[in-house]
Amino acid sequence: MDAGRRALPVLLQLALAGLASAYFTGTDNSLYTLDGLGLPFVLPGRYPSSRSHARNVAKFYGHPVLPRTAWMTDDRYRKVAVCRPRQLSLCDDVLPYNSTLLPNLVGDRDRVSLDRTLLFFALMLKTECNPRLKQLLCALLEPPCRGGRTLLPCRKFCKVATENCQKLIPATLALSRVFDCRRYPDSDSPGVCLNLARSASCMRQEHQCPDLTCIPKQWRCDGVRDCPLAADEANCTGA
Structure with a gap:
């Protein structure tokens, strides 16, 4: 930087x-x-x-x-x-x-x-x-x-x-x-709030949840549930 x-x-x-x-x-x-x-x-x-x-x-x-x-x-x-x-x-x-x-x-x-x-x-x-x-x-x-x-x-x-x-x-x-x-x-x-991070395709630096919500890659395997059913915390190694 x-x-x-x-x-x-x-x-x-x-x-x-x-x-x-x-x-x-x-x-x-x-x-x-x-x-x-x-x-x-x-x-x-x-x-x-x-x-x-x-x-x-x-x-x-x-x-x-x-x-x-x-x-x-x-x-x-x-x-x-x-x-x-x-x-x-x-x-x-x-x-x-x-x-x-x-x-x-x-x-x-x-x-x-x-x-x-x-x-x-x-x-x-x-x-x-x-x-x-x-x-x-x-x-x-x-x-x-x-x-x-x-x-x-x-x-x-x-x-x-x-x-x-x-x-x-x-x-x-x-x-x-x-x-x-x-x-x-x-x-x-979608009837309660707007989620523009939900997309069919995510950006290069993002991870896609099963509900199609795109989250930052650094949120994957960080010990915090960000995807439904904690999918972003599944299959983590070295945790």
Whole structure:
């Protein structure tokens, strides 16, 4: 791992602060694109005052997140919108459905808020910590809509998608709470939650469970049951 990659956790936090400032303040702004992602962000023409910078960074870090605990689990909160077509072209290659809704699972209630969250998520994708992370981020931004209700990610899918990424997520950010996989259903039923790690074929660095869920190869024979019937712990040698 090169020095640049090792520095990513610190750079990620610094970049978040800079992007927060850029989003909320600045004059003579210029429009840029996050390389390779096609996501616009604004860099200020001049650095804001320390007071306004602190206020705006705090506003960014205080972005609404899930859960305002009840609305994730209580139907009264989750049935607050109607299904609508997805809009993020970034997610076209990873989401197998076309219908979503706002508010999403991050708490965004309009496109302005959604674009703000994209700044944070785009930085995470640039780390390339996990090839399945994009699936999870897109499922949070544009969750599947079933009759006006959101379908949450499955806990196992969340764990698979965030493997090797947790160390890059600043623990102090409120928005980072969406990556706490314990908040999602511990279920394998497609009617209960979304598992995009279930696929007919897995990636090179993955092991396939009997239910077709792909898990990281390092989870095989590690003493932890990850596949149904502990299939990932079968036929292990030297354990």
